[in-house]
Amino acid sequence: MKKVKVIEVGASIFEENEKIAEENRLLLSKANTFAVNIMGSPGSGKTSLLEKTISELKDRFSFAVIEGDIKGSLDAERVAKLDIPVIQINTGGACHLDAFMVKKGLESLPLKDIDIIFVENVGNLVCPAEFEIGTSFNIVVSSIPEGEDKPLKYPLMFKIADICILNKIDLLSHTAFDLDAFKKHLKDISSSQFIPLSVKTGEGFSLWIEALSESAFRQLTVPQETISVEWKGRVVIVGMGDRMKADDGAGSIIAEKLTKVVKRKDVKVIDAGNSIENYFGVIERFKPDTIVVIDAVDFGGEPGEIRTLEYEELQELTTSTHSFSLHLLLHHIHNQTGANCIVIGVQPKDLILSDKVSQQVKEAIQKLTEIITYELCR
Ligand SMILES: Nc1nc2c(ncn2[C@@H]2O[C@H](COP(=O)(O)OP(=O)(O)OP(=O)(O)O)[C@@H](O)[C@H]2O)c(=O)[nH]1
Ligand SMILES: [Mg+2]
Known part of the structure; x- marks a missing residue:
């Protein structure tokens, strides 16, 4: 009987991706740019969140956006109306952005002039969580119509999130969505900060603005003090x-x-x-x-x-x-x-x-x- 030769492509793909994600991280930290990976299901409100966030914070930070979609440039066109640099990446079928695609985007942006860069990942609760792209902050945008069981069904996505936004709370009273159950499922698997809000009505939005600004300031501000440690070698x-x-x-x-x-x-x-x-x-x-x-x-x-x-x-x-x-x-x-x-x-x-x-x-x-x-x- 012929022996079957198994080639582990998966591991090497992840390894290569990690390496490029690391390069992206260095590029971003050298430019002192805070990069945020926005993930979530299709239609959960990622682009809407970006539009409102950038409009509200435009006087305090300079922004750029990388839009990841399988096809088309609809989201990029929406965001471009805010008069900020926008790059559209078409994955050509892939269900997530990878570090190489994001690197291409970063290389064509004036990073030194940008405080915060949002990367809107492809709408999907699985693959984007598995591929590091070199950002330092992960956001998952879930929404009321998706149901309260999403953290249970897609634990990795919610686990890696620094902030979990639950959008469209204006629809709460029209559905049977169980808010307490969602909170419990999230808490069971993740230490992410939970922010329920409505991009449409603005309810809860100030908490998100506060959390984002605080994290951005923390990363962008040069600390006043140092410690006497020589970080030599490994x-x-x-x-x-x-x-x-x-x-x-x-x-x-x-x-x-x-x-x-x-x-x-x-x-x-x-x-x-x-x-x-x-x-x-x-x-x-x-x-x-x-x-x-x-x-x-x-x-x-x-x-x-x-x-x-x-x-x-x-x-x-x-x-x-x-x-x-x-x-x-x-x-x-x-x-x-x-x-x-x-x-x-x-x-x-x-x-x-x-x-x-x-x-x-x-x-x-x-x-x-x-x-x-x-x-x-x-
Ligand atoms: N009721 C309600 N609708 C919202 C809210 N936020 C966004 N929407 C609507 O949800 C739909 C999808 O919003 P998008 O911002 O395009 O969602 P997305 O996550 O960027 O979608 P993809 O990029 O296709 O994955 C649009 O019709 C929005 O107007 C909200 O807070 N409440
Ligand atoms: Mg979008």
């Missing part, structure tokens, strides 16, 4: 801490935020929670030159104070709540990898049993996320 960032012990979870929260924005191949971000020892193998295999551990460390400072420490300095300090010695663990990792080990400590205020972080540490989390994002993505 970098592993490990965020640690117990999120059920108030401020102790700071490192873990920062790692989660960074995984969404830092997407470089030579940087690995790990949210290790309370068990860094489980990640030794992952860290070693990555062959890092620099390891940065972010953790709540009681160094006797003001709550929320940030301090950079050589790992050896930890010997003299007590790390808040961990039952193990972080110093010994880092000593071990340093011996195994030869990497330079740095600890960024955040002084905790509260270490009680609670999932609420104190205001001071919240601000430190925000500040550190901004600084590290800027240093690694500019």
Whole structure:
């Protein structure tokens, strides 16, 4: 019997796509442009959302749009009326945009003059979620007529979304749509921010404008402070801490935020929670030159104070709540990898049993996320 030869095309397609998505990311960060991938079912209101958003924010940001459609240029023509640069990409049958197509679009735009670029992906809840295109923010636009079960049926799309917009809430009273069920399905699979709104009536729209502006400002603003870390060679960032012990979870929260924005191949971000020892193998295999551990460390400072420490300095300090010695663990990792080990400590205020972080540490989390994002993505 003849043997069947199997060629894994899928894996190499994804790999190649990732590589180009990475190039897009670099291109965008060099130009200091905030790129947003708008996804959702056909007709959920993606173009309508863009039209209204750009009209409302035109005085605060400069915009460009890349429209992805299988055929035609109807959406591009609509958006072009707003007098901004618009590129139409026809996928010629493909159900999603890929990184190469978006690269072509980016190359023909004056990126340096653009603050926010929206990429409206092909209307589809499956494929666009599987193909990275190099944007740093994902939006899924769902809508009332589609029904409340969409997060259940298309979990990946809702999982990767930073914001989930539920559009057409003006139609709520005309349908049997179960809003609570939608919210629950979404929460079960995704940590995305949920914004119900109506592009038509404007209800709920200000919350979306606020969330978008805040995220754009965060990425576009150069932080006022820096931290003394030399990000040399291949970098592993490990965020640690117990999120059920108030401020102790700071490192873990920062790692989660960074995984969404830092997407470089030579940087690995790990949210290790309370068990860094489980990640030794992952860290070693990555062959890092620099390891940065972010953790709540009681160094006797003001709550929320940030301090950079050589790992050896930890010997003299007590790390808040961990039952193990972080110093010994880092000593071990340093011996195994030869990497330079740095600890960024955040002084905790509260270490009680609670999932609420104190205001001071919240601000430190925000500040550190901004600084590290800027240093690694500019
Ligand atoms: N009732 C109601 N209709 C809306 C709302 N937003 C958009 N629509 C309508 O929904 C239809 C589709 O809107 P589009 O913005 O073209 O949707 P889209 O997601 O860009 O569609 P594709 O690009 O084809 O995937 C249009 O007829 C809009 O007028 C809304 O908030 N309420
Ligand atoms: Mg559209």
